[in-house]
Amino acid sequence: MxxxxxxxxxxxxxxxxxxxxxxxxxxxxxxxxxxTAVCTGAMPFRRAVGLAALCNLLGLGWAVAFSPVVAETLFSIAGFGADVPAARSALCAGLCAVVLWSTAAWRFGIPTSESHGLAAAVTGAALALPGGTVHPGPWARILLGLALSVCLGWLAGRLFRRALTLLRPSPALCRRGQVGGAAAMAFLHGAQDGQKCLGILLLGLSLSPVLPQQRIFSIPLELTLLCAGVMAAGTALGGRRIIDTVGREMVCLSPRQGLAADLGGGSCLLACTLLGLPVSTTHAKTAAVLGAGSRADRRVAGRIALTWLFTFPGCGLLGFFLAKLFLFGS
Incomplete structure (x- = not known):
């Protein structure tokens, strides 16, 4: 292939x-x-990055083998009309919009959801076409996952914090637990976000004249391995600015609170993945950190929330206008 x-x-x-x-x-x-594992001292930065890269790869492989519902949701999120060359141009424009938006957010150290940006940008690009349509079913699952991940992430972080306060585990035990928590979070990130990217990749292939068979949803093994490897390589680059914003600037976490955030975010991602709902690791983990922490910096939290609020319209409009530009240029 x-x-x-x-x-x-x-x-x-x-x-x-x-x-x-x-x-x-x-x-x-x-x-x-x-x-949280890095900021509480449970793991050094480079070791944590290596662990995350490996677990991202494993998580995507597990999700594709057992529950590829999230990939199918992104695959069917929008219709690009009958003009295949124009559809390919529009899809490329949507993908460029996601890269631009995510890179800008990283530049300012703001954790944003690439998966929700991807959904918005691809949909905006599709609507730039004369025959472009939005499919309400997949979008309903995305919006339900968004609401559930934020609410459930915060609640789970708060509940695990209270449970660990009652149990009073030692700081050393909490740090060891965070290693497993970080691995689980990275595994579930691969299961969620890797699937979304695979869905868009298959959407692009469905518009290809050399692979007409991909119009029927299926996930070849070589594409799964390719996406998993590239995601692992991207993770290996680090992302230190995002770590500092979530784990140091937004809220100061003790090892116990860090473990509560890991358990809360992981349980939220696991539940949504098993339900087949596309959710954001960023939203689930950040909400869990806020639920588990004791004193949050409202200025930083407000800046993150504002970025989340503008991700859908921002990426959607960027995808729309880039698609218009690409189509005009062609």
């Missing part, structure tokens, strides 16, 4: 842009999974 993709330049460019989104996701989104 990879040979067929490389034989068609436009298809190869589309896949390259999807892989750029995957790499940026691993670079800027995956650090949320290990932020």
């Amino acid at each position: 990879l040979t067929a993709i490389l034989s068609h330049p436009v298809t190869a460019l589309t896949c390259l842009l999807v892989l750029a989104v995957v790499a940026v996701n691993g670079w800027t989104d995956a650090p949320n999974a290990i932020a």
Whole structure:
């Protein structure tokens, strides 16, 4: 399959842009999974990054093998009309919008959701086409997952904090527990975000003249391994700015509170993944950190919430206007 993709330049460019989104996701989104473990001293930064890269890879493989519902949701999020060349241009524009938005957020150290940005940008790009449509079913699952991840993440972080306060584990035991918590968070990040990128990759291939069979949703093994490897490589780049914002600037966490945040965010991601709901690791983990922490910096938390609020319209409009620009240029 990879040979067929490389034989068609436009298809190869589309896949390259999807892989750029995957790499940026691993670079800027995956650090949320290990932020608390690094900031409480449970793991050194480089070791935590290596652990996250490995667990991202394993998580995507597990999700594709047992529950690829999230990938199918992103695959069917929007209709691009009957003009296939224009549809390919619009999809490429949407992917460029995600990379631009995510890189800008990383520059300012703000944890944003690439997965929700991806959904918005691809939908905005589709609507720039004369025959573009929005499919309400997949979007309903995305919005339900968004609301559930924020509420459940905060509540789970708060409940685990209270439970650990009653149990009073030692700081050393909490730090050891955070290693497992960081691994679980990174695993579930791969299961969630890796699937979304795979869904968009398959959407791009469905528009390819050399792979018409991909119009029926299926996930080839080689594409799974490719996305997992690129996400792991992106994660290995670090994302230190995001870690500092979540684990140090927004709230100061003790080892016990850090473990509560890991358990809260992980349980939220696991529940939503098993339900087949697309959710953001950023939203779930940040909400869990706020629920588990004792004193949050309202200025930093407000800046993060404002970025979340503008992600859907911002990425959607950016995808729309870039698609118009790409179509005008062609």
